[in-house]
Amino acid sequence: MWEFKKEDILKAEKLEADFKLKEGLKSKLLEEAAIKRGYEVERLGFDTMILILEGEKLLFRDMNGPFSSAAMMRIVDDKYRARKLIEGANVTVPKSMYLRIYEQDKIKAYANDIGYPIVLKPNNLSRGEGVFTNISDADDLEEHLDKIADLIADPYERILIEKQFSGDDYRFFVVDGEVKAASKRARANVVGDGKQTVLELINEKNEKRARDRDLKHFLIPTDKEKLGRLFREGRTLESIPKKDEHIIIRDESNIASGGEGIDFMETAHEAFKSIAVRAIQSIPGFHYGGVDIITNDITKEPNADDYVITEVEFSPGPMSMFHWEGKQRDMANPILDFYLENLDKL
Known part of the structure; x- marks a missing residue:
């Protein structure tokens, strides 16, 4: 019979509570x-509800309702298959290959073919989990x-190997053929004051993030294993940046x-x-979602x-409703408007 320690049970309960808080916000x-x-x-x-719109009962999970099918979610969440559909819309996607983890010889050969630096991505995880960027050579790839x-853990699971494209990361939110928000996903960063260490600046910024309804769940980490960009550029948590010096801490650009x-x-x-709209419309029945674009100049x-275009998002986070800088852009009401305008098609 299994025996569970009290601290393990408490830890599991806390993880479940944290998960529900993070996931439930969109809903x-x-x-x-x-x-x-x-x-x-x-x-x-915590993430499901029935909305009663003009007498019609509509089931939603997060912000996805009856027009968001399970088949669509499966395709959109499969980065490689979605990318193949997006290519048909005459837009640019990274050179990439879909291989199983155990096929390491093929992975290495493909990396040599497209040239370093490359990116490794789990095919169906989210929030940047397991994404490794700036892989610079064969030894780095093997590591x-x-x-x-x-x-x-499963060696038969597929991963994406793709050519890295350098630039800034942007998220477009599209509803029914119209862009409702365009946001730069700035990498975790701090700005020096000439006095405080990087760690002190992170803690100061995290205090501000903790007061934000969305960002409070996604604080800047201080675990050294997660700060590759900081250390690669010759800094540590104890470094003291110059006044107004902008320090990028991580390679990953997502909010999480x-x-x-x-x-x-x-x-x-x-x-x-227009590119973002075409990417969404390239997937049959995909009426609203997020589009991630990397470029050096969005203007x-x-x-x-x-x-x-690195990927499309079936259920994008509400980043535009909680911008760190600039105007807040609503996501919920445009989705409500879409359903109200299309009730007769359900």
Whole structure:
């Protein structure tokens, strides 16, 4: 018979509570928007509810309702298969290959073929989990293959090997053929004051993040194993940056990795907005979602070589509603509007 220590049970309960808080926010935001507009809501669980819109009962998980099918979620969450569909929309995606973890000889050969630096990505994990960037040579690749094998455990699981594209990371939120938000996903960073250490600056910034409804769940980590960019550039947590010196701490740009959203809705070039819309529409029945684009200048009209679409998001986080800088851009009400306009098609 299994015996569980009290501290293990408490730890499990805390992990479950933290998970529910993180995952439930999208659902809560949609619920609040519906109630504010006078619609009834029946809460079923931390991320599921029934919205009653004009007498119709619609089941939602997070912000995904009846138009978001299970088949669509499966395809969109499969980075490689979604990318193949997106390519058909005449937009640029990274050179990539879909291989099983145990096929290390093929992985190494493909890396040599496309050239370093490369990126390794689990095919169906989220929030940047297990993503390794800036892999610079064969030895570095072998080391990170061991890391990703430890994380996933199943040697038959597929991973993406892709050519790294350097630039800034942007998230577009599209609803029914229209971009509702464009945000820069700034990497975890601090700005020096000439006095405090990097660690002190992180702690100071985390105090501010802790007061944010979304970011409080995603503080900048201080675990040295997660601060590769900081150490690669010759700094430590004890380093004291110069006044106004901008220090990038991590390579990952998502919010869950300590990043922050910056509003670019007004300054993003219309061509990029069109690219984001085409990416969403390339997947049959995909009416709203997120599109991640890497580019060096989001304000200028791009050529095919100036950007890549790294993935689309079935259930994007509410980053634009909690921008660190710039105007907040609503996600919940545009989704409500979409369903209200299309009730007769359900």
